[in-house]
Amino acid sequence: MSNPSQTTEVQDFEPRIVAFLCKWCSSAGSDLAGVSRIQYSANATPITIPCSGSVSPMYILSAFNKGADGVLISGCHPGDCHYMEGNYLARRKLYLVKELLQFIGLESDRFRMSWVSAAEGAKFAEVVDEFVEDLRVLGPQNRLKAER
């Protein structure tokens, strides 16, 4: 079948990012970036989640399976979790996910985590922009993408 990301010329390549954003911080941070008229890449599809600790590794694997070029998970800074410790649990769990993905040879730049508070609209924009630039260099993600 035709695979859009494979047939696209690399220079036209627009990375697709799935961004899981904590509703208490990063989601608001991304909104702030928007209302502050900060210019940043529109490549991220945001999915608001209750807490970075609620991210199942399956979400990440599923996003890659469905063709995401990069997956971003963004939560509250350590100490700021609305549920006290969700982001600490996320940090440990997602560290292991990151290690596992690297271990099987997925390009390490494709999975990223950030702490972005509701006030850090500019940081959110930076995180996304940097991610997009790094993914542009890597090109389309084909390793875990479904072959349908």
Place this chain on the structure above:
Amino acid sequence: MVNVEEIRDYAAGLLEKGEVKSVLGFRRGSASAFAEPCTITNVGEAASLVWDPTCLNNLALYLVKDRKQQAVSKTPDTRPVGIVAKGCDSRAIGVLLQENYFKREDVVVIGVSCEGTGVVDPRKLSAKLKGRTASRVTFAVQGSTSVAGGRTPGATDGADGINVSVYGDETETVIPAREVLADRCLECRAAAPALNDVVFGNTVEARDFNEPFHAAKEAERLSEDERWATWERHFDRCLRCFACRAVCPMCYCPECVVDSTTFVVTLGTSAEEKANRIRWCERSANTSESAVYHLTRAIHLAGRCIDCGECERVCPVNIPLRLLNTKLEKEAFEMFEYQAGHDIEQASLLSSFRDEDPNSFIR
């Protein structure tokens, strides 16, 4: 060295005194020189128990199975179960206790120390025998390589290697243990079961094989592209027979999140529940779907895998699945000072954290 007669006597004693309803152990199989699991329920059957380097299975799986049967039985038999357990198997029991799958008093752990050796990897043995098939595999005992000549008290199992005979030629060849032991045994840090009600055999501290996590560390050394080339090949040839999951004592979920073959449906399950169930990966055995399956399984076992190596042993196409698990256990150990199955009181790896957990990977 382990005297199998003592195991038999102990098992018979448990059954005779009615302390257990059954004993899980190993017996000679009909199919090959390798032992097979057995469940004995009367004293007379205890004589069929064996202990040798072909006792590969992690029998803790059948404790889980027993628990599941009890859950659906109208008249569950809740008496304890005796189980012959190697070091790794006892750690599996430890994790199940930690997770409250059953209680300590539900199980009588008949510990068996692998001493200075372990169990055989059938593929390594087969390669070593150049296609011939082993008819008999025993521990070579230090100071007494001949089994027929009787065993020397105080001797250690396996330090001299593994005795192997092949079909059609009953002369025994001693193969150095290092060459035929399963990888997990070469990397084993606790060959004697720490969790036990009784232990047969000695604890051997100096096991001169591989460092812990050796194979995972080797695999890490490859470049990113080499790693992917390797794992792509592995995922690609996966048959999705689910033997790795079926054989794992930690994969006890009644319903596995990644596939439909175990979807639990009762007469009360609504049409909506059935219709709306997420298919995280498809049933097709291709690289992408098998990757989702294996990676999900690996993550679900993080901090729970006690490295019995069963997943890797049973894989018919020899995918080194153990690497995924030991990689994560290596991280757990190095970054979080966590060892699965070592402390049944500790909080699980993923339900705990420390302030000093790695943070530098986060932007």
Place this chain on the structure above:
Amino acid sequence: MEKILRQEKLREWVDTLDDCEVYAPAFADSVWNFARVEAGTDIDLSHTNTIGSVKAFTFPQREVFFRFEKKDGVPVLTPTLPDPKPTVVFGVRPCDGRGMPRNDTVFNKEFEDPYYWARRNKLTLVGLACNQPHSPNCFCQSVGGSPHAEEGLDILMTDLGDRFHVKGVTAKGVEAMERGRDAFDAVSDADQTEVDKVHETSRSYPQRPIGDLDAISEALRESFDSPLWADMAQHCIGCGICTFLCPTCHCFDINDEVISPTTGEGERVRTWDNCQFPDFTMHTSGHNPRGDLGSRLRQRVNHKFLYFVENHKTQQCTGCGRCITECPVGIDIVAVLERVGQS
């Protein structure tokens, strides 16, 4: 047609099949499996038996039946019938060869399966006789086969050390031999004597006995409700190894794989399925006619030694022994039959 092929001429013959995809056993990741033979490489026929059976050439693990999409609100279906190049598989053991006509029966009986036949019609099987059993679990002779059975094969090769005896069994096989005719020599009387002797010797090795197959079928019929099944399946873990490796197990599942929920694009896909999985027979209501491992083991054994016999007058087992050797917990179909027979 019978010929002699010197070991060093094997490649010369294979090279004449240049418009075909050639497969042969290869040892990779510590297992023998069929792999594509790249042009100009040698074939290693020193294998025992491949871990996967030859069935995957006609019944792949994943077969897309058709693609579906919506155009102007109307579903449009595009069938994806395979159109493979002619495919020649070397090193097929006679047990796998005998599996093929059994699968032909299944995919041909009331309704012809076009996906299976699109692949099957392009397939040539080059067998290799077993000069000795490669596993103590071999039992081809106990189920009506032999280490040099020709059934299902297009060509049978017999290893005579420095050379092969090569026999064209079917027209397709003879044609493949004709193409490489320059590589072959005539069969001398001495060659014939030797091949006969090798075959005779190969039959003389002890194999796992089953006994009277009719009596086994009868015993299975009588044992349907026997408590033996639960007992024999006591340690079964319910994985798919036995059936997925089997040369004659053909059960499958059909699912829709959605590519885009927004456009309604997707594929209808056949994948291997397995009578040992709990959901295999489970009704949507949750009711399961074979809800326990004992009844599933019974189904596997009965299918091969009772139902298939009743429907097609032959066993659906060719004695390759894979299900025995690879079972993680020692479930042994020959021992199962023995116990049922004795009960």
Place this chain on the structure above:
Amino acid sequence: MTDNIYLPKIGRIVGIDEETQGARAIKTFKVEFPNDDGFEHDCGQCAMLSMFGKGESMISIASSPLVKEYKQFSIMKMGRVTSAFHAAKIGDFIGIRGPYGNQFPLDDWQGRDLVFIGGGVGLAPIWPVIQTAVARREEFGKITVFYGARTSSDIMYEADFERLKESVEVQLSVDAPEEGWSGYTGFVPANLMDKAPPPDNAIAITCGPPIMIKFVIQNLQALGFADEQIYTTIENKMKCGVGKCGRCNVGKDYVCVKGPVYSWAELKRLPQEY
């Protein structure tokens, strides 16, 4: 090139009737073949219906073989595919392949009394037989139709029943009667015993929930029906519909090919695997 047995024909839903509501709702769908590639079927046969993207489900063809313009299916909401059907609207497209399975041997029953006993959605598989028997009314003796539902509002094909009463005896029952219910109150097997149709020269055809079938057969035997005089249908999980995928077998029989219609005499010889 042979026909592709896995490639469905396209059907269009032209009518939807809500038969019953609740957790196990039943809807009846009328399906036409917009490409004029429809097929003929016999009484008792099934078809594999698709909702593309959801999958396939084997459903009894509930319309009479004499009706050529459309096929009718009564579908209970049970899982992924059937829920998709229940969410469908008139004009929606489905996939349909078939017909599959055997048929009720109606021709063998000429001159005999016919007793139909249905419960719930189990009326659907025997409905085409009833319709055909009525259309060929003079070929048969007395025809009686027993049918039971939970409440009067759960009675399927209600309008058709009114017409049916003109030519055959109809015995309706409900488990939970409302005010004004004039039929029998109680379960179908009890109603059957109450009316006690004579077994002489009669054939009984039953379909419904497994527990109902079990008691209906017990009661038919008590009334003197021989095993050869009792017919029912069985169901098992199916995927291919063409005797290959290996899951619907009862003993040596693949129900999708050899079934779903069995006489009790035949069924007794098969193992209990359904």
